[in-house]
Amino acid sequence: MKRRLFIASSLSLGFLGVSGLTAWNLIPRNNEDLSIATLLKELRSIDTSALSIESSWTVGQSLAHMAQSIEYSITGYPVHKSEMFKSTVGRAAFTAFSSKGQMKHNLKEDIPGAPSVANINAEDGMTRLLTAFETFQSHQGELAEHFAYGPLGHEEYALAHVLHVKDHFTQLV
Numbered sequence: 001m002k003r004r005l006f007i008a009s010s011l012s013l014g015f016l017g018v019s020g021l022t023a024w025n026l027i028p029r030n031n032e033d034l035s036i037a038t039l040l041k042e043l044r045s046i047d048t049s050a051l052s053i054e055s056s057w058t059v060g061q062s063l064a065h066m067a068q069s070i071e072y073s074i075t076g077y078p079v080h081k082s083e084m085f086k087s088t089v090g091r092a093a094f095t096a097f098s099s100k101g102q103m104k105h106n107l108k109e110d111i112p113g114a115p116s117v118a119n120i121n122a123e124d125g126m127t128r129l130l131t132a133f134e135t136f137q138s139h140q141g142e143l144a145e146h147f148a149y150g151p152l153g154h155e156e157y158a159l160a161h162v163l164h165v166k167d168h169f170t171q172l173v
Helices: 002-026 036-044 059-075 083-100 122-138 154-168
Strands: none
Touching: 036 122, 036 154, 059 122, 059 154, 083 154, 122 154
């Protein structure tokens, strides 16, 4: 009986994997400029008082969350996924996001172990985000391992940060 369950489970997981990969491959590649410089120009042109969000998070909370992710790439993330996760699922996710030039993730999920950013207004959240990007750009030292993707170089992290911000901005109007 256990053998049948194993075979059925393996086939189901294989089918789901192939289906997910096929669906992801149908998504066209995002060909826009994904540089931090371009994103910073866009961010600086935004009137934060005019922003609203389609989420249970506030605009300020969302912006501060984006900043936290950038800050932790320098200082270190408080909690990590397992090494097995980072070297398999995490690395595969980063590779998929990089190849498509876009990220899709749970937009209501805090960074594991990060303190709450619930009580921050939109203007302060934007200031924190811009400062985090500027600090990241000028950082010359080694970067901390990503909590889910594992080790990333500066260019990989830059892309991850831009994709992360752009994914969150799909909720901001």
